[in-house]
Amino acid sequence: MRFFKLNKKINLKYIFGEILLLFIGINLAIWFNNWNSSKKINEGKKIAISKITEEIEDNKLEIDSVLKNNYQILNAYKDFKNIYDGNTSVIKANPKQLQLLRNSYPDYFRTKDSTALDNGLFRYRGTTHINLEIPTLTEIAWKTTTTLNVTNEFNYDCLYELESVYNLQRRVQIEINKSADALQKGDLEELMIILDFLNQLGSQLQTNYNSVKKSILNCS
Numbered sequence: 001m002r003f004f005k006l007n008k009k010i011n012l013k014y015i016f017g018e019i020l021l022l023f024i025g026i027n028l029a030i031w032f033n034n035w036n037s038s039k040k041i042n043e044g045k046k047i048a049i050s051k052i053t054e055e056i057e058d059n060k061l062e063i064d065s066v067l068k069n070n071y072q073i074l075n076a077y078k079d080f081k082n083i084y085d086g087n088t089s090v091i092k093a094n095p096k097q098l099q100l101l102r103n104s105y106p107d108y109f110r111t112k113d114s115t116a117l118d119n120g121l122f123r124y125r126g127t128t129h130i131n132l133e134i135p136t137l138t139e140i141a142w143k144t145t146t147t148l149n150v151t152n153e154f155n156y157d158c159l160y161e162l163e164s165v166y167n168l169q170r171r172v173q174i175e176i177n178k179s180a181d182a183l184q185k186g187d188l189e190e191l192m193i194i195l196d197f198l199n200q201l202g203s204q205l206q207t208n209y210n211s212v213k214k215s216i217l218n219c220s
Contacts, residue, residue, distance in 0.1 A: 048150045049216055051141035052162070056216075059169065060209040062135040066176065067202045069133045070195045076105040077192055080128070088128040088188055094120045128188070134180050137173050142166050158219035165208045172201050 079101055085092040091109060093101075101109070111126040142162065145151055151159055175198040182191040 044148070044150050045153050045219075048141070048145040048148075049219060052145060053213060053216055055138055055141040056165070056209050056212055059137045060206065062137060063172070063202050063205055063209070066133045066135060067199055067206070069131070070199050070202075072105070073130055073132070074192060074195055074199070076101075076108045077188065079104070080109060085123060089125060091124050091126075092117065092121055093124070095122065098122075098124065130183060130188075130191070132179055132183055134176055137169050137176075139166050139169065154219040158215065161208075161212055161215060162219075165205070165212050168201065168205050168208060172198065172205050175201060 080088075080091065083091045083093040083097065083101075091098070098111075107129055109124075109126055110129055111124045113126075114122045114124045116122055151162075154162075175194060179191060179194045179198060182188075182194055
């Protein structure tokens with residue numbers, strides 16, 4: 001009986017070569033996948049930062065306009081309060097005094113008729129006209145960013161600053177809405193209190209907007 005023995009030579013170089021190629025291929029696939037994911041995340045973050053910056057710039061323009069208008073209303077009310085004769089529909093002043101106020105605050109008080117009094121004074125009947133600016137401060141870009149979890153890629157300081165500025169913006173929006181309600185009720189004293197507080201909050205919001213615009217590019 002013959003016994004046959006199969007001698008097969010193992011090619012270790014070939015095996016190690018195949019293993020090395022497999023190792024390199026897997027790592028390249030992982031690296032490419034990570035690179036592609038990182039690229040998408042960075043692109044999403046850039047878009048989010050761009051949209052938030054644009055939103056903040058638009059809201060700041062709205063606030064700038066609101067505060068400018070509010071200061072005008074507050075100053076007009078302060079000056080006219082000295083000549084209101086019992087209510088905001090009647091004033092007592094001489095023609096020169098009234099004209100000076102009209103030059104400073106056109107259309108604030110619209111005269112209907114007048115009655116001559118002593119010492120060159122007149123009682124003017126009319127209406128106090130206040131034009132409030134009631135914008136809606138948006139936070140669509142911020143809400144979209146948080147919904148898509150893009151904020152997970154922002155550092156803590158950046159997140160804290162952004163959340164703070166939008167929280168303050170909501171408080172300002174509440175005061176803006178309150179001012180509209182006070183004007184609708186015709187309560188000018190309450191309106192002036194609200195506008196004064198609104199201007200304080202609005203000034204702080206302007207400062208925060210400027211700070212965020214400078215730091216948001218470092219939200220990595």
